[in-house]
Each structure stands twice: as structure tokens, then as C-alpha cells.
Amino acid sequence: MGLEAFFFYIFSIAAVASAILVIIARNPVHAVLFLILAFFNAAGLFVLLGAEFLAMLLVIVYVGAVAVLFLFVVMMLDVDFAELRAGFIKNAGLGAIVGGIVMLELIMVLGFQSYSSQIIGNPAAPAPLVTDNVTNTEALGRILYTKYIFFFQVAGLILLVAMIGAIVLTLRHKEGVRRQSIAVQVARTPETAMEIIKVAPGQSVFPKNEGPAE
Amino acid sequence: MPEELQIYAPLLPEIILALGAMALLMYGVFRPETESEAETVGWLAILVMIAAAITIVWYGNGTVRLFEGAFVDDAFARFMKLLTLGGGAVALMLSFDDFRNLRIMKFEYPVLVLLSTVGMMLMISAGDLIALYVGLELSSLALYVIAAYRRDSVKASEAGLKYFVLGALSSGMLLYGSSLIYGFAGSTNFQVIANAAKGAEVATNLWLIFGLVFLMVGLAFKVSAVPFHMWTPDVYEGSATPVTTFFATAPKVAAMALLVRVTVGAFPAIAMQWQQIITFIAIASMLLGAFAAIGQTNIKRLMAYSSIANVGFALVGLAANSAEGTQAVLVYMAIYVVMTLGVFACILSMRRADQAVEEIEELAGLARNNLPMAFALMILMFALAGIPPLVGFFGKYFVFMAAVKAGLYPLAVVGVLASVVGAYYYLRIIKVMFFDDSKEKFEPVRFKAGAVIAAAALIMIFGVIWLGPFTDYAMAAAQSFTFVK
Numbered sequence: 001m002g003l004e005a006f007f008f009y010i011f012s013i014a015a016v017a018s019a020i021l022v023i024i025a026r027n028p029v030h031a032v033l034f035l036i037l038a039f040f041n042a043a044g045l046f047v048l049l050g051a052e053f054l055a056m057l058l059v060i061v062y063v064g065a066v067a068v069l070f071l072f073v074v075m076m077l078d079v080d081f082a083e084l085r086a087g088f089i090k091n092a093g094l095g096a097i098v099g100g101i102v103m104l105e106l107i108m109v110l111g112f113q114s115y116s117s118q119i120i121g122n123p124a125a126p127a128p129l130v131t132d133n134v135t136n137t138e139a140l141g142r143i144l145y146t147k148y149i150f151f152f153q154v155a156g157l158i159l160l161v162a163m164i165g166a167i168v169l170t171l172r173h174k175e176g177v178r179r180q181s182i183a184v185q186v187a188r189t190p191e192t193a194m195e196i197i198k199v200a201p202g203q204s205v206f207p208k209n210e211g212p213a214e
Numbered sequence: 215m216p217e218e219l220q221i222y223a224p225l226l227p228e229i230i231l232a233l234g235a236m237a238l239l240m241y242g243v244f245r246p247e248t249e250s251e252a253e254t255v256g257w258l259a260i261l262v263m264i265a266a267a268i269t270i271v272w273y274g275n276g277t278v279r280l281f282e283g284a285f286v287d288d289a290f291a292r293f294m295k296l297l298t299l300g301g302g303a304v305a306l307m308l309s310f311d312d313f314r315n316l317r318i319m320k321f322e323y324p325v326l327v328l329l330s331t332v333g334m335m336l337m338i339s340a341g342d343l344i345a346l347y348v349g350l351e352l353s354s355l356a357l358y359v360i361a362a363y364r365r366d367s368v369k370a371s372e373a374g375l376k377y378f379v380l381g382a383l384s385s386g387m388l389l390y391g392s393s394l395i396y397g398f399a400g401s402t403n404f405q406v407i408a409n410a411a412k413g414a415e416v417a418t419n420l421w422l423i424f425g426l427v428f429l430m431v432g433l434a435f436k437v438s439a440v441p442f443h444m445w446t447p448d449v450y451e452g453s454a455t456p457v458t459t460f461f462a463t464a465p466k467v468a469a470m471a472l473l474v475r476v477t478v479g480a481f482p483a484i485a486m487q488w489q490q491i492i493t494f495i496a497i498a499s500m501l502l503g504a505f506a507a508i509g510q511t512n513i514k515r516l517m518a519y520s521s522i523a524n525v526g527f528a529l530v531g532l533a534a535n536s537a538e539g540t541q542a543v544l545v546y547m548a549i550y551v552v553m554t555l556g557v558f559a560c561i562l563s564m565r566r567a568d569q570a571v572e573e574i575e576e577l578a579g580l581a582r583n584n585l586p587m588a589f590a591l592m593i594l595m596f597a598l599a600g601i602p603p604l605v606g607f608f609g610k611y612f613v614f615m616a617a618v619k620a621g622l623y624p625l626a627v628v629g630v631l632a633s634v635v636g637a638y639y640y641l642r643i644i645k646v647m648f649f650d651d652s653k654e655k656f657e658p659v660r661f662k663a664g665a666v667i668a669a670a671a672l673i674m675i676f677g678v679i680w681l682g683p684f685t686d687y688a689m690a691a692a693q694s695f696t697f698v699k
Contacts, residue, residue: 109421109424148344161356161359164239164325168359168363
């Protein structure tokens, strides 16, 4: 068994085990942490495949952003997981039957069929050879901005919609909130900030309409 | 236009819509936050849609494939895009008055509708699994947001959340199916998949069929065909009525176009397999739509079940797997959009004391209070029920004829029976309007809604005159595909 195969099994077993633990962990925070572990192992598998850029992307995007966001949501929202589980157990029997049937079918189809020879004949975008001295990042960049520019642009539009949607659904302008406006503060001069009042003997310093509360 | 960019001319409508949406977003952000500014953005959005429609008619010619087949512009795509743009623009126009009433008149709505329409047009033109997915997500994501657009209403939030969760699930199914298909064919391109499926033996085909089934599940969810229809009544009822109007028209057309493109475009070689699926969901949708609508008291829920049934009827045409069948789908969807816009304009006019009422009972005695509206709604209901000589009848006629020609007699028989059952609840509305004791008057019908109601009713009555040229146009569009028996 070569070193590569050794690491492959380590990463795969750890990935599958942590994926199972995501589902069965009682504490939701632990579940998210196991999810992060699963992502790390998947990144390891990508490195073994020679796709180091995807591996880094997985760590940065999924671990750095998505999983941390999950963690925040789990910790901030007061979700009663015991209650959710109760509903789950009620329907578990039916779900297990349907899931089992689909699983069996999948095993029948994917386990005993070899895929078409066509896939070897026409890969969508062949990976560059190591001898070409092209890095992963460069190879992806070459097709992402040329061959796949259409998908890339539409993906950009999807992100725009997500941004607008988040703002539309959550932003509320509250009336009567005093916000700090640094520009206004900086622009103040002694003339606008101060008022010099000559107080005649026997008079109060309050402006006319704002007498002291009685 | 520089010569290198000439080849991208077929993409011009989408570019216009996308850039228009971004420009309007900027306009909306930098102008004061008032209702009249929001309405200006709305009218400008409609202008952008009209401009896109003009470029479709102007530049559209023959069949063009861009980006290695990911974007297909053909007569079929142009037909469906014009229909989507028309439905979307009218639904947008109908939203202004109601949103003012609900105090949610904001500039983001037209922008989201525009972006969603871009997604739908990309769906219609999809020639590649990735293009299919990104187009679908672009349109759906905007739809999830506008479902919950009336965010202070619990029901609307529920509708948005339900739509989002179920939509995400169906996207997952669709992606899983796509990955299996890619694994089989080694390409995401529809033409390559079609070629790969042709040569493969039945045994290796199993893999492909498995992928196809998952893909169909995702798409059936988007057209709300039974058994993936559960979200429809709740989303239709919960969303603000103008949003429901949009849901019932443009996205339905786009999703149906996508279904045609995937089945006929990418899997002609295994037509037998997907015909079975389409036949089943068509029968289930027609029956469930007909029977479940009987017990409804809320007219928006009733229209939801009606839309499920209508999708079933349109799918009958697709199940035929022939040029006539696809032509019938096109004609049916066009007529469906007109009828639905008319009915929803009527629902938007059901207002008392500035409050929208949605119960069917509230229509009681409408004939005595507002005869023109009652008459128009009667015409639309007769058209939905499929009673000749209204145009609605011909939609069903073409669909069933295509099924009979393809030898799908059971499907046609079930379809006719389902439309008889469906006629019951459409006629019940007419009975309530004309024969029940009159209730308090509605507020006067507003101009925009009135114009749409009148136009829809007139098209239903006199549309027969243009039916010949129109069906020829649809036939030319249907012949963009090659059908394999």
C-alpha cells in the first residue's frame, strides 16, 4: 500500500465518520464542529487528487465562511432540538423505508454498472499535464474567464440577487434613532456649536420658549 | 456594434434586462425613498422588458448556439421568452396600486422581477446542464425573496420560507440527477448527452435514466406538478396577490419551456422513459387539481389548484412527444397566461374599505353590483373550464388532439374527465356571482386592473379569429426540435 493510498483511506474514513457524527451528535455545536472536520478531510482528498486550489477554496469558503456562519446561527438562535427530534422520530419509519428503497436502487444502478466509455472520450475540460508547468489556479482561470464566462457572469447575477434579497427582507429603517454622523461632527465650528448670550441682571439664561420644567 | 461582438446579438435581450436591472437598482438607491419614485422604477422596468422583447423580435433569426451550446436561441426560445416577458410585464404593472395600499411600494420589487426574468430567459435558452441550473437558481432565488416581500405578514413570511426550503431541496435533487447524467455522458451539453444516449445500450442506460428521474423531480417541482405541488397553495395564498399573479404566469412558462427543452432536447433517444414519467405526473396533476379545488373557499388557493391542473393539461402535450404536442404546449401556455392574468386582475379588484378580500363567498351577487366585471370574470371562468367557442377550449383541444394522434388514448380520456370535474368549481364561481344574494359593493375597479380584465376577456371571446396564424407561429417554434419516435 503506497503512501497515497494510506492517506486516501485516512481522509475518507475520517470524512465518512465525521459526516455520520454530524447527524447523530446531540449537541448542535458539536455537529457543526464535525461538519468542519468533514470539510477538512474533503480538502485533504482534493490535495491527494492534485487539486490544491480547490482544497484551499474548500477550507477558506466552507470552513472559514459557511461553517462559521452555521456556528453563529446555532449559537444565536434558540432552537429546541429535542422538539425537532421528536418530529423526526415520528416520521422516521416512513423515511427509512423510502430512503432504503432509493438506496437499494442506487446500489443496483451504480454498483453493478460500469459507466459509459464516452466519459473517457470527451472530458469537458481536461486537466493540464504536470509537465506543462501550469498551476491549478492558472488552469482554472484560463477556462473560467473564457470557456465558462457565461456561467461565471450568471453566477455573479445570482449573488447580486442574494444581496438585494437579504437587504429587502431584513433592513428596517427605525424612526427616531439618533445615529452618529461623523461628517456633521467634524464640520462643526465654534460658530455653529456655541451661542453667546448676554445675560441681563435679573433674567434667566434659558431661551424664550424653553423655560425650566415646572 | 463591433464585428467581434456581433455573434453575441442573440444574447442582447438578456444583457438589456440585466443591465437595466442594475441601472434601476442604482437609480432606486440614489433617489429619495418615496412611493412615486418606486413607481417610476416600476414603469422603467416595464420599458426595459419591452425593449428586450423588441430585440428578441428584431434580432431573432434561425437557431444560434453560443458558448459551446450553453445558450440556444431558436424559434421556440423566442416564443417562450416573449410570453414570459409579456406575463411578467403585465403582472408588474398590476402590482403598483396594490403595493401602494399595502405600504410596501419599494423600488426593489421591479428590480427583483427583472432579475428573475433574466433567469427565466436563461432557463428557456438553456442548452447545457450548468446553464439550466444557474438560470433556474437566478429566477428561483428572486422568487423566494418576493414571496416573502410583504415581510410584516406572517403568512407571507411562511410562504417565502416554505418555498425556499422546498425549492432548495428540489435544487439538490436536480443537481444530483445532473451529476449522474454528467457521469454517464461525460459532458453537460444537451447535444452531447443526446448523442451519448443514442449509442448506449439499455443496460448502461440505467445510469442515465436514474439521473433523468432526479432531474425531472427538480423540474416538476418548479412547474408545481403533482406529486411535487405541496408548496403551491400555501405560497399562492400567503404571498401578496400581485406577487401571486407573477408566480402564476412567467415562472410557469419558463419552467415548462425548460421541461420541454430537457426532455425533447437532451433525451430524444430515451423518449419512452421520460414519456412514462410525464404521463404519470400529467394524470396526477389533472386529477388532483380538479378534485382538490372543489373544497376551496379562498380564491387564491382555488387558483393554485387550477394552475396545478393546467400544468397537467399542458404536460399532456409534452407526453405526446411530437411537433403537434409541443405546439399544443406553446398554445396552451399562451392562453393560460392570458386567462390567469385576467382572473388575477379580478382578484386584485376584490377590495372593500381598502382591504383585499379573498373568499369566494365575497363575490356573491357581483352581477348586480358590477355587471361588466361579473361578465368578464364569467367569460374567464368559462374559458378556464374549456367551453367553446372561447379560446380556452382550443388550448385543451390541441393538447388532447396531440395526445390522441400519439396514441395516448387513456391520457386524453383522463384529461377530458378531469376538465369536466374542473368545470364544476369554475361554474360555482359564476353561480355565486349571478345567483347568490348580493353582498356589499366592491370598491370601483382601478384603471390598470380594469384594462387587463377587459383585454383578457376580449381575447377569450374574439381570439379565435387570430388562432390560425397564432398556431402556425407556434408550430414554427415547435419545429426547432427534432422528434425521435
